[in-house]
Amino acid sequence: MKTDFQFSNLLGTVYSRGNLLFTPDGTCLLSPVGNRVSIFDLVNSKSYTLPFAHRRNIARLALNPRGNLLLSVDEDGHAILTNVPRRIALYHFSFQGEVTALAFAPSGRHFAVGIGRRIEIWHTPSTPDVAEGGDLEFAPFVRHRTLTSHFDNVQSIEWSRDSRFFLSASKDLTARIWSVDPEEGFVPTTLGGHRQAVMGAWFSKDQEIIYTVSKDGALFEWKYVLRPDAPEDLEGDGDEYMQWRIAERHFFLQDNAHVTCAGFHAESNLLVTGFSNGIFTIHELPEFSQIQNLNISQNDIDYVAINKTGEWLAFGASKLGQLLVWEWQSESYILKQQGHFDTMNTIAYSPEGQRIITAADDGKIKVWDVNTGFCIVTFTEHTSGVTACEFAKRGNVLFTASLDGSIRAWDLIRYRNFRTFTAPSRLSFSSLAVDPSGEVVCAGSIDSFDIHIWSVQTGQMLDRLSGHEGPVSSLAFAPDGSTLVSGSWDHTVRLWNIFARTQTSEPLQLMADVLRVAFRPDSKQVAVTTLDGQLTFWSVSDASQEGGVDARRDVSGGRKLSDRRTAANVTGTKSFTTVKYSADGSCVLAGGNSKYMCLYDVQSGVLMKKFAVSVNLSLDGTQEFLNSKLLTEAGPRGLIDDQGEASDREDRRDNTLPGAQRGEGARRTRPQIRVPDVAFSPTGRAFCAASTEGLLIYSLDAVFQFDPFDLDITVTPATTLSTLAQKDYLTALVMAFRLNERNLVRRVYEATPVSDIPLVVKAMPAVYLGRLLRFVAIQADESPHLEFNLMWIEALLSKHGRWMKDNKGGLEAELRSVEKAVRRIQAELARLADENIYRIEYLLAQPVEKREKTLQLDFGVKEIENGVDEEMVDGEDNGDGDGEWMGFD
Template identity: 70%
Template structure:
């Protein structure tokens, strides 16, 4: 099994903090998710996460007008410049202090960063695309100059359309106008008059008006005019009293709320404002006409932006992790996504490998589509945290267990809850297992030491298995369906034969509390993870321990910010809380309350690879060593409450009286990094992990160019093509292509084989290459338009090598799953196409076979030359003329032919 898994996508988190950006064409939305940036393709309905990662959460992002460079800055001022089309990090720079605002000029030559009270103008680095020599700069970031003058943090920067001036809005109640280069007759100007911090400032399209918006909901119109004079006041011609003055004052008038964010679109004169109660308003300037208001969240709207055409508005709310794109003219959502606002507990792949189900403490179950990266449905029927989820092996039926005392069965075709299982007494279920046939579901609880078993058909409680002396922490059915394994805090795992008359129980004695159990896909081996960091492997048939691994050193890593000792001496993170076998049973993946995911070989008991979940220092537990800089006289810096309490909202206590947990939507300042669930995809080409960062997906790099298999000197692409084209030896050419293992070459040889020779080639094909050929043909079935050609290959492979495939089912299980998925998808697409076109086909057949009564039953058909001809028996009439459609009119004694041209 290949182990070179690479990070491919981040799901489950759509917005954390900072600003949102539309691409110049308005089709993509850039959103900061922790220390990464996710790009949402709003036209193709897909999302992907850029591969680079910051060392802290991202505070600000900026995009050049061309859309080819993205500058992202974290909370410490460390910036990464990324080539967006190639997804490559080009440069790194430190601004040496936190960045509060960032904006690129419309010309693409400069960008401005606000470092607290200070403003710095920088030259935009050139790239290989814009450089004549195609080389990168030696010193890419060159500072143009620095502006000072504000007395508090700058919150917003806006450029004029000609890129000569820019505005800076600050918490010091003022807005200032600056020029990039010295301008004749221009001096930096201060616009003061607001009573609270200025949230935003913008130029109008003609640059004759400046709009400023403050936190108390005031909108001021500024124009460059002279001093207003009384009617009888004399005008002095020499006096030059022209300056920026307030012409109009408007107010939003939202009761008891403050304005959180605003955006202005100069071309359409639209002003959007987001408030602290989750309402946004859309206004037309300069008359300040309200177009509409809408409540889209229960908490503050943190950021709003408008795309270039002015049609779409994007909103981000960080407390609930919401991201919305709203089309205001049609009043409809383009995108509406929200992650879990509490920690995820478990996850599972769907049997077809196309979806991932996640459950969390917020009581929600979310279904994520892997291809698009979006949440497609959310179930909210559970009233408490959902602790476990599992699919029935056949069909689209999902089972979930919750702390509310219920087990629910979900139909993922109709998206509804069709069965609910409960115990006679109120229990909080923490683990669950489903029989492979889908007939029986079992659940365990921390309150009761029994394992409860229900019938899925009737919903009745069938049995309660007693035997454990401690809470049941893990359950699993063997894939063969004859054994149920349970793990408990009483330091035993038990094998139950629940379908036998005797219902015998075989205890396996362990050295510590059981945290999780997993069964190999062939039902022959059991893996148990215990609290002391040990992984033990047992034979299911013999009930004997086969081998074991000490994983304490592998899994431990990362100090919590409150720890007084080093990571090597902390006991809390030295065990695996979740383990899973790979699809072929050769590897075991394990993770726990640390930043590492470990991949072990089952046969050699060797650590194959170690994956680091996150390098984000904004999370507790990612640093290895003690940082004395973070230790103060009052204790660790993270324990000190330093939240902003300078305004009324910051001082308000929103906790419920008597609640120990607090507001469930409020995240702690530094959540701990941990992995609560891992699972391999059914095809074995990817695995996912539920972590504090979100739902991480790691997959094999399928675009690997050269990975040879059984190669020697004589085999080259040229010699392979020579055998194919000159000797016409298709079998030899296909084997040579597979030994080179180059995708383009295999595809060329594969498509060159005549369909009549397919059975002969497959029959003599070496069995060592059969799994590779099977996987390749399945991929071609999904990609290429040659449907029948690929099906002939699959049929020949099954016919000629069926006995070998059956005998080696464990080795080729992944390939067979991929083939089954490809054929199923093809069948569904053809069925959908047929269903969509059935009425069109009926209509065309009815039109082409219409009987002309006057011509005595002769049928008029359209031949290939575009002429109408009479077919069949005309009953004594001569065959009618041929009428060219569109050139001549049909004679009066003949009916006009109605059909499609």
């Protein structure tokens, strides 16, 4: 089995904190998700996560005007410069302080960053096509100027259209006007008069007006006018007597709510303002006429962004993890996504592998599309935390167990709850198992030692299995449906044959509480994890142990701030809480209350690979060693509650419960890193893990971005096209694959003559065969050239079939894509033939003379339609006797 799984995508969380960004074309939205960045393609309805990860949660994002360079900064001021089209991290840098504002100049030559009370202007890292003279800068980050006049943190920075000036808004109740370079006659100006912190300041389109918005809901309009003390007989330009003065004052008048974010679109003079009560308003300036007023959240709106055309508004609310894109003209949602409010407990892949189910302590069940990364539907019928979920092996039926005492069955075609199962007494169900036929559902509880069994068709309870002497922690049905296995806190695992006449159980004795059990796909082996950190494998037929792994040292890792011992010495308290077999049954993947997931070989018990879930230091348990400098007399600095020092009353309110790890009362400042559940996809090419950060997807089919191997200076798009013009199709195709430019590859691919396809394929180097196979499969889905694509597929399979058979382990995804494309073409041609079958049968059933006459009639009509037959117009015969059979008489 392949083990080189790579991080592919992050689902389950759409927005954490920080600012949102639209790309310059306005079609994509960038959202900070913890220490990663997710990009939502709003036109194609897809999302993906950039592969890099910060060491702490991201605080600010900025995108250069071309949209190819992304600068992301975390809470510690560490920045990563990323090439967005290639998804490659180019440079790491530290600003040595907390960054509160960040913005690129419209010219793209500078960017300004607010670090506490000071503002720094930096040169943008240049590329050969941007820099003067075409030279590449050696130092990516060069500081231009440092400006210090504010007395409190800078909250926003906005540039003028000519990139010569910028505005800064600060918590010190002022906004200031700065110039990038010293200008003759210009003096940095302070705009004061607000009574609370200034949330934003903007130039109008003609830069004649400045708008500032403060936290208390005041909008000031500033104009450059003569001072009151200016002499009446002013001569010359009189710049020394000109100043920025407040021309108008407006107020939003939102009762008991303050401004939390604001955005201004200079092209259309639209001001969008978000408030702490979840309401946003749209005003047209300078008239301050309200266009819209809408409530979109129950909590603060943290950030608002406006796309280039001013049509789409993006809102982020961090407390509930909401991300919304609103088209204000049509009053419709372009995007409406929300993650789980609490930690996810359980996940499940659908039988076809295209959807993932997540369930959490907030009582919600969400269905995520693997291809798009979006949440399709959310079920909210459960009134308490959902602890287990499982699909029926046949059909689109999902079963969930909850602490509210109910087991629910969901129809994932109509998206409804069609059956609810309950016990005679109130129980909190913690485990679930479904018969492969979908006729029987079993559940275990932490309040009862019995296993409850219901009939899915009738909804009636069939039986209660007794035998365990402790709460039932885990249940699993054998894939062949013959056996039910249950694990309990009484140190036993029991095998049940519930469909036999006598329901007897075979107990397997272990040394500690059983946490999770899992069946191998062939139904012959069971994997069991226990509280003492052991992972054991048992034979179902012999009820004997076949192997085991002492996983205490593997699962240990990461030291919490409250730990008295180091990460290496806490092995006695660590254990796996979840385990799953791979699709072929050769490996198991296990995770627990740790930052590590471990992949083991079942036969030998060898640790094949260890996956680090997160390196985010904002989570508890990700550090191996604690910094002694952060240890104070009152304890670790990270555990000291500074919430009571907040300036706003609602921020000072503490709703947490002492010791609460989950639910409403759990603390949100430093959540603990853990992996409640893992799941393999049915194909075995990917697996997902529910973690504190969200739903992590690891895949073998990582998208190829750029491979500089065997690439030299002579391989460019221009040389590739010149090689194509010389009719050297093989070399041109190889060069296009080296550059990995899809449009270039398609151009060479379609320019290859049909007669040369077998020769090109036969001489293709083996290293490019997989890539060519994948490309042809994509073209077969997207391109209308059916026969052309099928000829490429035929040539690949006939010329290199033996090689593909020998290397099928690495070409499974490509071969499946080709098979899918061929089946789709076959289905379309069959449908086309079925639609015309009666016409063909009718023509074949006609006498030969009439059939020929009908064919001639069809041919004649076509010629008239095409303007070819000039003899026959309106049925007139020109003397050759052909006018009678045309049917015009």
